[in-house]
Amino acid sequence: MRRSSQLLTRVFNVIEISGLRKAYRSRRGSVQAVDSVDLTVGEGEVFGVLGRSGAGKSTLLRCVNMLERPDAGTVTVGGVELTGLRGKRLRAARHGIGMIHQHFALLSSRTVAGNVAFALEVTGTPRAERRARVAELLELVGLSDRADAHPAQLSGGQKQRVGIARALAARPRVLLSDEATSALDPETTDSILRLLLDLNRRLGLTILLITHEMTVVKRICTSAAVMRDGRFTESGAITDLLRRPESELARDLFPLEPVTAAAGDTIVDITVSGDEADEPIIADLARRFGLDVRILGGSVETLAATRAGRWRLALPGAPDDNRAALDYLRERGVAA
């Protein structure tokens, strides 16, 4: 009995990538675009890979559905190892993976409904079923009233909604997002991110996205990795990364003022998430240890996964004088 409930509560890893490597070779030399990447994305997670241009994000994403064949390593999606598949079996496995693109990649000669139907034609869905499914998908992305429009008549946000409807046509468990909001203005970006989060929650859709925008990670990701020169420099659940003092992602999400306290103070950074974010931790610290705590900087933010806060505090006196207070913060798991 206990065993079966343990099995039920175990999170299923929808995407598992191990030791992935991909290089591009040309006459001018070789570029190691992806260099020994390991990545696990659990069911229902929204995982963001953040990095600058040239970091290797697109190559990594394109290796997940084998648009690029890795040089080494394995890619398993929904329990199926794609690296071992070719031809018909690979095409069938790809139907379980939807993809959306920065520039939408719509067929300009087809209507909105025709673009979405195209994905169903490819999978051999009968005509009558196609019509019903297209209507359902357009409703899902809020475009029922634009079914007969052509892409040229749509705004960027509407084009991306068509892209999302098309990507979801074959009921994939996984959606890959290749800079899906990079070509959109901030307001439209916001509405597309809200739609993705809504689809993630309503359909249990697992999303792996690549982006160079921290706001995307902040708004919808439950986990993230930072990619540089083909490698992950850090990776994990957002709530865990926030607690790592060396985390670049935590620093970018919650920039803290440089230390300006008078010499002799003890500087401590504290990070809270979930229900803790609403607890009076600083007041508690001041009361419990009789300290005149000063807040040097910090903020509380609502992230996709949780609410979180990070502050830099100055405690009067040297670290030795504040040992009990520092131990207390460490025991509560809010300071390193």
Ligand SMILES: Nc1ncnc2c1ncn2[C@@H]1O[C@H](COP(=O)(O)OP(=O)(O)OP(=O)(O)O)[C@@H](O)[C@H]1O
């Ligand atoms: N088809 C290709 N042939 C040769 N080199 C390539 C090819 N595709 C990518 N590269 C190189 O591989 C490296 C990683 O590129 P990739 O496009 O994966 O990075 P990225 O992080 O997605 O950047 P961007 O956001 O600019 O697309 C870069 O140095 C790039 O120039």
